[in-house]
Amino acid sequence: MASEILVKSTPIFLVTILISVSIFSFPPNVEAIGVNWGTAASHPLPPHKVVELLKSNGINKVKLLDTDPLVLESLSGSNIHVTVGIPNFMLRSLNSSLKAAQSWVHDNLTRFVSEGGSRVLIDYIAVGDEPFLQSYGEQFYPFVVGAAANVQAALSKANLAEKVKVVVPFSSDTFQSESGLPSKARFRPDVNRTMIELLTFLNKHRAPLFVTISPFHSYYENKNLSLGFALFRETARPRNDTHKTYKNSFDLSYDAIITALSTAGFPQIDIIVGRIGWPTDGAPNATSLLAAEFIKGLIQHLHSKSTKLARSQDLPTETYVYSLLDEDKRNTTAGDFERHWGMFTFDGQAKYQVDLGQGSRKLVNAQDVEYLSSRWCVVNNNKDLSNATALALEACSAADCTDLSPGGSCFNLSWPGNISYAFNSYYQEHNQNPANCDFAGLGLITTVDPSVNSCRFLVGLKTSSISLHKCSYFCWIFSPLITILLYLGNERW
Ligand SMILES: *[C@@H]1O[C@H](CO)[C@@H](O)[C@H](O)[C@H]1NC(C)=O
Numbered sequence: 001m002a003s004e005i006l007v008k009s010t011p012i013f014l015v016t017i018l019i020s021v022s023i024f025s026f027p028p029n030v031e032a033i034g035v036n037w038g039t040a041a042s043h044p045l046p047p048h049k050v051v052e053l054l055k056s057n058g059i060n061k062v063k064l065l066d067t068d069p070l071v072l073e074s075l076s077g078s079n080i081h082v083t084v085g086i087p088n089f090m091l092r093s094l095n096s097s098l099k100a101a102q103s104w105v106h107d108n109l110t111r112f113v114s115e116g117g118s119r120v121l122i123d124y125i126a127v128g129d130e131p132f133l134q135s136y137g138e139q140f141y142p143f144v145v146g147a148a149a150n151v152q153a154a155l156s157k158a159n160l161a162e163k164v165k166v167v168v169p170f171s172s173d174t175f176q177s178e179s180g181l182p183s184k185a186r187f188r189p190d191v192n193r194t195m196i197e198l199l200t201f202l203n204k205h206r207a208p209l210f211v212t213i214s215p216f217h218s219y220y221e222n223k224n225l226s227l228g229f230a231l232f233r234e235t236a237r238p239r240n241d242t243h244k245t246y247k248n249s250f251d252l253s254y255d256a257i258i259t260a261l262s263t264a265g266f267p268q269i270d271i272i273v274g275r276i277g278w279p280t281d282g283a284p285n286a287t288s289l290l291a292a293e294f295i296k297g298l299i300q301h302l303h304s305k306s307t308k309l310a311r312s313q314d315l316p317t318e319t320y321v322y323s324l325l326d327e328d329k330r331n332t333t334a335g336d337f338e339r340h341w342g343m344f345t346f347d348g349q350a351k352y353q354v355d356l357g358q359g360s361r362k363l364v365n366a367q368d369v370e371y372l373s374s375r376w377c378v379v380n381n382n383k384d385l386s387n388a389t390a391l392a393l394e395a396c397s398a399a400d401c402t403d404l405s406p407g408g409s410c411f412n413l414s415w416p417g418n419i420s421y422a423f424n425s426y427y428q429e430h431n432q433n434p435a436n437c438d439f440a441g442l443g444l445i446t447t448v449d450p451s452v453n454s455c456r457f458l459v460g461l462k463t464s465s466i467s468l469h470k471c472s473y474f475c476w477i478f479s480p481l482i483t484i485l486l487y488l489g490n491e492r493w
């Protein structure tokens, strides 16, 4: 116990030094760089390790998608500014009932923002997660204005309206422009009326507009834009629009937002880029090399703009990189790259080096990460493998095989290497349970790392977040045990 305390206090001491050093060395804009911290992972890094990771890298703003109590408790007393989220599925009930909004504030907010050393610095509540996304159709957006108003009213009743602002994260497809020209940008016609109501609401409460900008998607969807244009390369072919020349995709999107807001009569509203990043796997051009180039380009661009410009709305007031960590349970409908937005791997190791405010020092990795044993599950080449492909596909429908997709880091594995990859992914996701490396007798547990070149066969993390509703019958047997282990492991909270 004593040695644990000793080990723990050392990083805190270091962090104090790092923070005091960085306050004086930050360029003004880099200070406004935050990160999105999502937890859609089968084995998320324990929250207190993530908070250590944030602190040791000088990151002092995070945006969450929900109000996970373990995550919020780990942020308490940390001086990290937090945006919490309300999931889309709650919008309907929050729209129709002020009582529901009051319960949400009471259960999910009040106890964390109370005064004292353990308070969590919650600045914003994001109502919905990009509820206007075009692919959602009318599922969520009719409830957004009412939900935001009820949450606002609930905040006022709880005397928290001065501390916490209500915002709504807008997807990049909320804005549209004819032939991609910013001067022609408008809100998407189907959400135009709702947008005007929301902007009126935000304006009244002096809340900023959170918006996603995604040069990666722009590049994938628009064959007319070059990779260099998305990556802030000086050599990229610029684009002209009436009187302006755009040298990168970010400025093109950002000006489109400004035009749409001005046209709608809200030229003054502050803009926060709530989500911007570059994935590193699961698609062509989704690589660590390009992601590093993108993030560096973005930070340099924001910095040079901040030193040049006088008008505040020409620059986002804050920018949140998407994302901190990879998440192997994210929905892949938009593409297999969706699970690979992290600047750090799922286990908290930096994928590349960028200056997030720590200056010329290297990014610090998560420390003392607890892994399962050095064991992998591979296909047994001595068996008849005629059914192996079908078994692997089945494994992939439950586990994460996005590295195998075209352009991915394991795409070059030839059969049956890719079968082994799938088997292992499934086996790790199930905490290396030997029964989950059976595969009708074709699986084989090995202690020799099967990783080849850039294709990493992972070893899972020791922590487990198996949720009961996703469980097979194994979980029903093991879950009481897991719950007890988790409880013991989390005792310090
Ligand atoms: C939102 O709530 C209000 C007040 O309860 C209700 O009148 C309205 O119909 C709701 N909106 C939708 C789209 O259901």
Ligand SMILES: *[C@@H]1O[C@H](CO)[C@@H](O)[C@H](O)[C@H]1NC(C)=O
Residues within 6 Å of the ligand: 066, 067, 068, 085, 086, 087, 100, 103, 104, 105, 107, 108
């Ligand atoms: C608190 O938030 C979670 C989702 O983030 C939700 O499931 C829960 O119902 C909320 N509590 C209340 C009282 O609304």
Ligand SMILES: *[C@@H]1O[C@H](CO)[C@@H](O)[C@H](O)[C@H]1NC(C)=O
Residues within 6 Å of the ligand: 186, 187, 188, 189, 192, 193, 196
């Ligand atoms: C959007 O709504 C505003 C105000 O109702 C209206 O003036 C404008 O024409 C609308 N724009 C579109 C593209 O529908």
Ligand SMILES: *[C@@H]1O[C@H](CO)[C@@H](O)[C@H](O)[C@H]1NC(C)=O
Residues within 6 Å of the ligand: 179, 180, 224, 238, 239, 240
């Ligand atoms: C492609 O870009 C060129 C030059 O920037 C422009 O003239 C042309 O209209 C664009 N084509 C499309 C389909 O957007």
Ligand SMILES: *[C@@H]1O[C@H](CO)[C@@H](O)[C@H](O)[C@H]1NC(C)=O
Residues within 6 Å of the ligand: 239, 240, 245
């Ligand atoms: C864009 O405008 C600049 C000057 O503003 C001009 O030199 C350049 O040729 C134009 N490019 C295109 C593709 O029209």
Ligand SMILES: *[C@@H]1O[C@H](CO)[C@@H](O)[C@H](O)[C@H]1NC(C)=O
Residues within 6 Å of the ligand: 219, 220, 284, 285
């Ligand atoms: C990705 O980059 C390659 C060159 O490395 C290029 O040929 C390809 O078209 C790009 N992929 C996509 C989807 O744009």
Ligand SMILES: *[C@@H]1O[C@H](CO)[C@@H](O)[C@H](O)[C@H]1NC(C)=O
Residues within 6 Å of the ligand: 135, 136, 331, 332, 333
């Ligand atoms: C993934 O997203 C799509 C589109 O939003 C949705 O239809 C689908 O149900 C989602 N899948 C899961 C597993 O949540």
Ligand SMILES: *[C@@H]1O[C@H](CO)[C@@H](O)[C@H](O)[C@H]1NC(C)=O
Residues within 6 Å of the ligand: 384, 386, 387
């Ligand atoms: C392949 O699967 C089928 C159907 O499940 C089964 O009948 C067959 O015996 C299997 N073949 C081998 C070689 O295991």
Ligand SMILES: *[C@@H]1O[C@H](CO)[C@@H](O)[C@H](O)[C@H]1NC(C)=O
Residues within 6 Å of the ligand: 407, 408, 409, 410, 412, 453, 454
């Ligand atoms: C995969 O193989 C192709 C052709 O041999 C090569 O160009 C490419 O760089 C390889 N990709 C990876 C991720 O190793």
Ligand SMILES: *[C@@H]1O[C@H](CO)[C@@H](O)[C@H](O)[C@H]1NC(C)=O
Residues within 6 Å of the ligand: 389, 392, 393, 396, 401, 404, 414, 415, 418, 419, 422
């Ligand atoms: C593995 O590779 C084979 C041959 O290229 C392919 O048919 C199969 O679908 C791949 N399996 C997986 C899980 O990627």
